[in-house]
Amino acid sequence: MQVYTYNSPVNRHHPDKEMSQTWDTCFNYKTEKFLITKNKKVGVLFRLFQLGVIGYLIGWVFLWKKGYQETEEVIQSSVFTKVKGMALMNSTELCLQTWGPEDYATPSQVGGAFFVMTNCLETPNQKMGYCSESSNVPAGHCYHDEDCTKGEMVISGNGVKTGHCMNDTMTCEIHGWCPVEEIHEPIRNVLKQSENFTVYIKNFITFAKFNFSKSNVLDTTNNLYLKTCTYDQVHHPYCPIFRVGDLVRWTGHSFGEMAVKGGAVGVVIDWNCDLDKDSSMCKPEYSFTRLDALKDSTNTVAAGYNFRFVRYYRDTEGQTSRFLYKVYGIRFKVMVNGQAGKFSIVPTVVKIGSGLALMGAGVLFCDMILIYLTKKKSLYRMHKYGVFEEKMTP
Numbered sequence: 001m002q003v004y005t006y007n008s009p010v011n012r013h014h015p016d017k018e019m020s021q022t023w024d025t026c027f028n029y030k031t032e033k034f035l036i037t038k039n040k041k042v043g044v045l046f047r048l049f050q051l052g053v054i055g056y057l058i059g060w061v062f063l064w065k066k067g068y069q070e071t072e073e074v075i076q077s078s079v080f081t082k083v084k085g086m087a088l089m090n091s092t093e094l095c096l097q098t099w100g101p102e103d104y105a106t107p108s109q110v111g112g113a114f115f116v117m118t119n120c121l122e123t124p125n126q127k128m129g130y131c132s133e134s135s136n137v138p139a140g141h142c143y144h145d146e147d148c149t150k151g152e153m154v155i156s157g158n159g160v161k162t163g164h165c166m167n168d169t170m171t172c173e174i175h176g177w178c179p180v181e182e183i184h185e186p187i188r189n190v191l192k193q194s195e196n197f198t199v200y201i202k203n204f205i206t207f208a209k210f211n212f213s214k215s216n217v218l219d220t221t222n223n224l225y226l227k228t229c230t231y232d233q234v235h236h237p238y239c240p241i242f243r244v245g246d247l248v249r250w251t252g253h254s255f256g257e258m259a260v261k262g263g264a265v266g267v268v269i270d271w272n273c274d275l276d277k278d279s280s281m282c283k284p285e286y287s288f289t290r291l292d293a294l295k296d297s298t299n300t301v302a303a304g305y306n307f308r309f310v311r312y313y314r315d316t317e318g319q320t321s322r323f324l325y326k327v328y329g330i331r332f333k334v335m336v337n338g339q340a341g342k343f344s345i346v347p348t349v350v351k352i353g354s355g356l357a358l359m360g361a362g363v364l365f366c367d368m369i370l371i372y373l374t375k376k377k378s379l380y381r382m383h384k385y386g387v388f389e390e391k392m393t394p
Helices: 015-025 040-064 192-196 244-249 255-261 345-372 377-384
Strands: 002-005 069-072 076-084 113-132 159-166 171-178 198-207 212-215 241-243 263-274 284-290 306-314 320-343 386-389
Touching: 040 345, 069 345, 076 113, 076 320, 113 192, 113 255, 192 244, 192 255, 198 244, 198 263, 198 320, 212 263, 241 244, 244 255, 244 263, 244 320, 255 320, 345 377
Parallel strands: 002 386, 263 320
Antiparallel strands: 069 320, 076 198, 113 171, 113 320, 159 171, 198 212, 198 241, 263 284, 306 320
């Protein structure tokens, strides 16, 4: 370490002088000293580090991540759906014979989701009266009348206990809609034509920060386009008409298997828009996944989707009856995600500044190698640091 001293000799043991020197060090100023070292290994390492930083800044930050853009990840979106198609059942013993959209799409749309019926079980001509509780209801089993407390509701059952135990079924007599529903699992899909039903999914999105709006429907004056097209990722990316069978198939599952007990399918619409390019380059990207079952799971207890609804009738005598339907189907949930980016000088300057800071880290790294790891580290340290003390005038 080179030390340039121009001070007159002082008494090192004088307390006042020592305190004065200690106080003076608080106001020292360090300035950079440039030293050229002909060490090719460290020089090559430093150039490689610089090239790495430049490659990271240009390739990853600016080209891949578009760090020169201001982004918005809050997307304002609205979704409308409409299901079309007709189905004719081969059997007249189960449910209705002919099904239209008003029958199998119940309800038609709820919060960006819609339901398509694929299977049905019917309990016809139920009337208010007295009958035996279903043997499939554990809380309705009995051995004596004492097991059927009068006025007590049957848990997960179909009515109110009357206080009598029916010996033929060993279940409690109830007051409710009779005959009660016989619970059993469906074994086949009775609405086979549901695979060819079509779904119209209309989506509007807005990025408020950039005052940009777009729709997944092709902007055309051809009124026949929506009546003749079907979505295709390559040829018709702006056609919002989808086949139900295709929506299920794109999840990696079989429609015939899912249609028996129903299921849930997620339709994800991603909008990743580079607003520095033409607006026509901002296209929706669709992905599909099954939501009611874990992937590669053998547990199918919770899989499927079903619910019940009724239709009431009144005969000529004024007596009310109803048809109870337990319907299975596929619930489609439409989810919209997206982000948009546009050039802005502020993030550009910030990213360049961070790149220059990394360059400084490379200098510090190479200095540490020279001073602490090389064979001539003492020599490098001696030439690297120096102290210049100005002579104080009395």
